[in-house]
Amino acid sequence: MVRCAEGPLFGARRPWTPRITQGVCRTAMAIMGIGLTVRGTPMQQRGAMVANHGSWLDIFALNACAPMYFVAKSEVSGWAGIGWLARATGTVFITRKGTEAKRQQQLFEARLRAGHRLVFFPEGTSTDSIRVLPFKSTLFAAFFTHGLESVMHIQPVTVVYHAPDGADARFYGWWGDMTFAGHLVSVLSARKQGRVEVNFHPAVPVDAFPGRKELAGYCERVIATVHPGQGPGEDPKAHVSPAGRAAP
Template sequence: MMWDAAPQPTLSPISPAGWLRVVLRGSVLTVVVFGGLLILLAVRLVERPLFGLHRPVTPWITQGVCKAAFVILGIRREVRGAVMRGTGAVVSNHASWLDIFALNASKRIYFVSKAEVAGWPGIGWLARATGTVFIRRDPREARAQQALFEARLQAGHRLLFFPEGTSTDGRRLLRFKPTLFQAFFSPALPAMQVQPVTLAYHAPPGTPEAFYGWWGDRGFADHALRMLAQAPQGRIAVIYHAPLRVADHPGRKALAQAAEGAVRAGLVSEGLPSGR
């Protein structure tokens, strides 16, 4: 599903100074991201035979790269709340490809993504290398996906997914789809908890409020160029809410609603509308 309920923002052409920033920031970011990827792959050659699904080292490389990305882009990242400890999953609203960097920068997590992402140039390579779980939206594969989630969670991985099922302009929240929440009610995961996280983007001065949003049919390259060219930049607030104990909820729909409510409250606290 692709969300396109809001028009794309009207932006001025990139200035010569903006193109210079594109070249400088883009060069540094490329070196950091793909240099980090090469280091990660080299370490994983040793880590995998020794630890299997467990990844005691490589997630720290991912986290360092993602923190550096915000420094390079000049976007201020404000973190509030406490990162969950112990076994669990993370759910968040979805506004942009920047979400991946924002969420990885503060917490060692593994994304749950649609299978098509694995084939995307660049992004697909990074996703596979960092341990992303790829799933197909096919009811016939539900049992296999359940087993995969259980194996990853029992290995100590914190899985993250976007229950809206699509990205928006970052200024509203769509209803959380409860489907994937069902996996967390497995008897094999007695201490399971889910931490809701709100990502609240605040646009740079003088730009449209949805400047950081990436949705609809807008191309990745166009959006990325705008992020690289912009100065001054805005900020993103990453709000970690209290974890929800799965055992405290009667079913997946109740759990999804509770998580959605926490994320929505975070958007409201940042002065952003949260309507659908």
């Protein structure tokens, strides 16, 4: 209903939907009993946020902090429950086919120019939540086209999960062959919940970097620096199942 009214009134900008989503996600976090700590300030400039990806809970935690739109793989649109939510909130769905690269880049550009603040998970997979994986630079290419680099900013965001007392540190992580329903039940059935900490780092102008690889590398370093599980010299891949779940 709301989106039907937004279109004729505001076109692609759609200012109401993300605000409603933010309220719903704040309520969901409260109902689940998961604490939320926010450090730093969500960006106000035009551009996008990039975050590490440990769980489906990232969607709720990040959305509870600020209005935003997520970038997800196309398969997510068909997932029960979470797929409907993703479609209803204006998620940008992408495929991993090389033949679709140009069309997807045009889609990113259109959404960015409309003022939508997109959120990417550059790891390309969700993890056990206690490590940060190497970032893939592919999606960063959209910021270096048709002059976007001169007006866009990128904000790195670190999401840190603190498991309930006595639980495995990976309690909130969603990876490998875990199902959404199974993990949801596991989380909701906990007698006591933990909390999630969202760290917003300073946004940086895209044109401060020569290309997508340099920008991706910078964001990875900043995000990993304040992640407590990312010790120096450790191999983050050692803590993720080979069947790691593709990022929503």
